[in-house]
Amino acid sequence: MAQPSMADGHDEGQQHPVRLYLVVWVWLFILSACSYAVDYLQLQGYLRWSLILLFMILKAGLIIAVFMHMAWERLALVYAILLPGVMVLVFVALMALESDYTLATRLTYLGTDP
Incomplete structure (x- = not known):
């Protein structure tokens, strides 16, 4: 053998x-x-x-x-570990970009000053 x-x-x-x-x-x-x-x-x-x-x-x-x-490491393992973190950062960036729109909408329709 x-x-x-x-x-x-x-x-x-x-x-x-x-x-x-x-x-x-x-x-x-x-x-x-x-x-x-x-x-x-x-x-x-x-x-x-x-x-x-x-x-x-x-x-x-x-x-x-x-x-x-x-x-x-293999690419699949790298993606399995790093990709979720990158996606969380993308979602945080999207929420940060949408926050001004949400605030403006609330001020328009609710009419209160924050």
Whole structure:
């Protein structure tokens, strides 16, 4: 009976090089420093919140891709985990866009000031 070779594509217990993890940790540190710099520079308004959210999403993406091994998973598993989160963000954006219309409709028909 033939032994399965490592060339079959079934590398059980494959480990990634330590350099990859060190590079990811350095990037996480840099992104965290940028996030703290937003507060240190006392940026205000939409610029502040958009930068904080951008750095947060980038850090979460790195953590999911490398430490949860999503970068090496099958596409179906990636879709099963990431697609619901993306859909929630789309629904939140739609609700945010519709909120002004809802408020205007309530003010028009109910006639009260919020």
